[in-house]
Amino acid sequence: MQDRGTIVVIDDEANIAELVAMYLDRDGFRVVTAATGVDGLGAVQQHRPRLVVLDVGLPDLDGLEVCRRIRAHSGVPVIFLTARDGEIDRVLGLELGGDDYVTKPFSPAELVARVKAVLRRADGTAPVDVLQVGGVAVDAGRREIRIAGEVVAFTTKEFDLLQFLAERPGLALSRQQLLDGVWGYDWFGDPRTVDVHIAQVRKKVGDAVAITTVRGVGYRLDP
Template identity: 50%
Template structure:
């Protein structure tokens, strides 16, 4: 499968829109096209995987409720072929659906009905964070090493498979050890959102703990501060 390297490609970003509702697909594609993106479209999972194989996308806007192969399976298969940011669309307001999408690695989600302009802003934000940038040197603590420029993180020398949001969260914690932050603070300061579902922060904390803690059930690095939020303790010692 063709792999995309945005640091060497000056062309407009390519977005793959996957939705079986032609009206939604057409509207989303139209807004993204006017925003300057190259847009591919697919109406089911196999078609989406075929499009991605032909032209690896910089980002995928992916409907959760697809016929046959659902969006969760499409996300898993795409991520098995290479790193790609995913924004999940869900037609239901059920929190379980949103959390499930984040659990399989989606970087963001938008609940239908949604504003196409808001979706374009989400696409811009996720793409901006997905591109390597000279944002300081490597940072290390508690066996963790994070390279912001390469967007690479390791634990005890082994590479961590982090989503964009997980990476940004870990980097933020390493830059602010010992300080407690509420979920609203993390939403705003890590990802730049003044609004959003705070449960997304909880999900990303849980996922990040699962990748960096020796025992995620008894986290020593990312501590819960009751009534406040979370605190990163690079010492990693039990109270």
């Protein structure tokens, strides 16, 4: 079977972690599990996974804090596991750049499908040229964003969103167009994630380029 790379699963419920690991292993992934936030951070640093499955409700560190610490040094895709609707609001509202979330209880097969969908989008073939829009350079080949010549760290989804907008400067795009183009037609989730990621991208690009809210439509990138 093809080796699909390593996934770190951080969840203190052993039965859930073992079930998820079993399904991912069947699909060709190597799986490293951790029951605490501290151990999970160590696993991410040691194994350099392709993706992290992260429970929001951990016993030591809050899962959102774990994500913040991961994001400080890595753009690895993160799928959140949430137990309550209120946690979904926290995930979306704190602009942490999660690539997807799954609400417990969930089907392990559905989680595996989402893992593969996120990885397909993260690993998608992209043109090798550099797209310059305003003061922002989008290097699709290296998957880097440079602002005023300096590389700025973007998560996988933030990069994809900015690239999608930069390829269509001056064009007003609806939230649904952004969801379809960036998250994919097979994405399940809250459309508010577009607004969350737009806010995060705006913070990072600053004045280098303008992302304008188009009332009643969505967003437009203005060089």
